Amino acid sequence: MLSVVCSMANYKKPRLKDAAFKRLLSVVLVTLLGVSLLIVSLRTNINPASNGFDEDLSGSDDIQSVSGKLNLPQQNEFSIQLEKRNRLPPRNVDLYPKLAKDHITIVLYVHNRPQYLQVVVKSLSKVVGISETLLIVSHDGYFEEMNKIVEGIKFCQVKQIFAPYSPHVFTDSFPGVSSNDCMEKDDAEKKHCIGNPDQYGNHRSPKIVSLKHHWWWMMNTVWDGLKETRGHDGHILFIEEDHFIYPNAYRNLQLLVSLKPNKCPDCYAANLAPCDVNSRGEGWDSLVAERMGNVGYSFNRTVWRKIHRKAKEFCFFDDYNWDITMWATVYPSFGSPVYTLRGPRTSAVHFGKCGLHQGQGQSNACIDNGSVNIQVDEIDKVASIGSEWDVRVYHNQPGYKAGFKGWGGWGDARDRQLCLSYSQMYHSFNTSSAVMS
Numbered sequence: 001m002l003s004v005v006c007s008m009a010n011y012k013k014p015r016l017k018d019a020a021f022k023r024l025l026s027v028v029l030v031t032l033l034g035v036s037l038l039i040v041s042l043r044t045n046i047n048p049a050s051n052g053f054d055e056d057l058s059g060s061d062d063i064q065s066v067s068g069k070l071n072l073p074q075q076n077e078f079s080i081q082l083e084k085r086n087r088l089p090p091r092n093v094d095l096y097p098k099l100a101k102d103h104i105t106i107v108l109y110v111h112n113r114p115q116y117l118q119v120v121v122k123s124l125s126k127v128v129g130i131s132e133t134l135l136i137v138s139h140d141g142y143f144e145e146m147n148k149i150v151e152g153i154k155f156c157q158v159k160q161i162f163a164p165y166s167p168h169v170f171t172d173s174f175p176g177v178s179s180n181d182c183m184e185k186d187d188a189e190k191k192h193c194i195g196n197p198d199q200y201g202n203h204r205s206p207k208i209v210s211l212k213h214h215w216w217w218m219m220n221t222v223w224d225g226l227k228e229t230r231g232h233d234g235h236i237l238f239i240e241e242d243h244f245i246y247p248n249a250y251r252n253l254q255l256l257v258s259l260k261p262n263k264c265p266d267c268y269a270a271n272l273a274p275c276d277v278n279s280r281g282e283g284w285d286s287l288v289a290e291r292m293g294n295v296g297y298s299f300n301r302t303v304w305r306k307i308h309r310k311a312k313e314f315c316f317f318d319d320y321n322w323d324i325t326m327w328a329t330v331y332p333s334f335g336s337p338v339y340t341l342r343g344p345r346t347s348a349v350h351f352g353k354c355g356l357h358q359g360q361g362q363s364n365a366c367i368d369n370g371s372v373n374i375q376v377d378e379i380d381k382v383a384s385i386g387s388e389w390d391v392r393v394y395h396n397q398p399g400y401k402a403g404f405k406g407w408g409g410w411g412d413a414r415d416r417q418l419c420l421s422y423s424q425m426y427h428s429f430n431t432s433s434a435v436m437s
């Protein structure tokens with residue numbers, strides 16, 4: 001059993017092999033995006049109040065940013081609009097005026113797979129207790145179809161945020177593609193192009209680096225930037241646009257969080273799902289402590305501060321996957337194994353079959369007919385964690401660990417600097433020491 005739990009084979013493989021095709025695809029997509037952004041910004045100019053972008057935010061200090069002092073990229077008008085929009089208050093406050101005292105904030109981070117998002121949102125609508133909390137949807141890029149789905153949410157308070165420096169928001173300059181960037185295996189000196197190759201000789205691909213950027217921007221923003229959450233002293237749960245959430249997820253998570261200090265003092269986090277994404281759990285009558293997983297993980301501010309202190313490790317590791325970066329550099333640097341506590345039966349599943357950034361548009365939707373067939377049994381509808389249970393621990397699970405050199409894709413000095421800037425952007429004190437906060 002142990003050999004398959006959380007094993008490396010279940011995780012991501014290098015995706016850069018078919019880079020040539022992806023490059024072509026990305027040129028096409030970026031062009032399309034450029035045109036649509038232009039249209040959006042034209043519309044914004046014609047009717048500034050139409051989408052809520054231009055509400056008067058003067059005097060607002062929701063986001064304490066010191067971007068002026070940082071090396072953040074020059075923003076375009078659209079990026080500035082997104083940043084303003086991030087300061088809008090949550091929706092549905094009229095329906096749910098108060099958050100429960102012990103609520104666990106939920107952060108859903110998404111790119112552009114509306115068929116997936118629809119499934120996730122539908123699953124969230126059935127989660128018992130969801131109306132007690134705040135759902136933050138963090139977007140990598142701006143996509144109307146995605147917005148429409150989020151705007152339709154009525155089951156809890158919802159706040160949307162948009163990564164203002166997403167490569168998807170910049171059509172002709174860094175962090176997007178710019179005309180004199182090196183591509184593929186270009187020799188920067190010979191071609192007089194800009195960029196640093198990764199350890200395998202490949203130059204950056206904006207579409208690929210956007211995931212790690214988004215994750216890091218989102219982490220910094222929800223813990224340290226947003227008025228709604230920067231004072232939150234409980235846990236925050238993180239889920240993705242291809243994670244189906246069971247009805248009992250929230251109540252189970254509350255139980256795990258309350259049991260954690262006594263049952264597993266060494267656990268840094270609580271997870272909804274096993275680390276092995278193919279497992280649905282063991283069905284034991286016990287809790288499970290294991291390696292930190294990447295589906296439905298939650299932790300508190302103490303843990304965030306530990307992660308934030310490793311900003312340099314995170315931002316300089318040559319792997320474009322945020323999770324592999326965490327496993328290979330950040331967690332090992334904590335000095336002891338980073339365990340998470342979970343139940344013996346999963347409360348979330350990863351259903352995405354498509355790889356990176358595919359699945360846009362009806363024609364190549366990766367889930368059939370916009371729905372997935374995930375069986376929800378009666379037991380998955382009510383809290384199923386036993387307070388009297390013991391904890392079984394998986395020691396020495398296989399998987400990425402210290403010493404792994406990374407899959408590459410993250411060699412460009414500009415990406416590393418941008419990443420580092422994200423960790424400093426809400427710390428108004430001396431920026432060079434902010435990294436070590």
Ligand SMILES: *[C@@H]1O[C@H](CO)[C@@H](O)[C@H](O)[C@H]1NC(C)=O
Nearest residue numbers: 260267268269300301302303
């Ligand atoms: C946060 O979680 C960590 C790890 O479980 C724990 O050691 C710490 O006491 C918690 N902090 C607070 C403020 O509850």
Ligand SMILES: *[C@@H]1O[C@H](CO)[C@@H](O)[C@H](O)[C@H]1NC(C)=O
Nearest residue numbers: 366367368369370371372373
């Ligand atoms: C999609 O739904 C239609 C009608 O319900 C069905 O006939 C078709 O087989 C489904 N397609 C797939 C790929 O499941």
Ligand SMILES: *[C@@H]1O[C@H](CO)[C@@H](O)[C@H](O)[C@H]1NC(C)=O
Nearest residue numbers: 429430431432433434435436
């Ligand atoms: C900021 O911190 C660094 C390192 O702690 C120090 O060398 C530098 O002088 C400080 N700068 C300012 C303006 O305080």
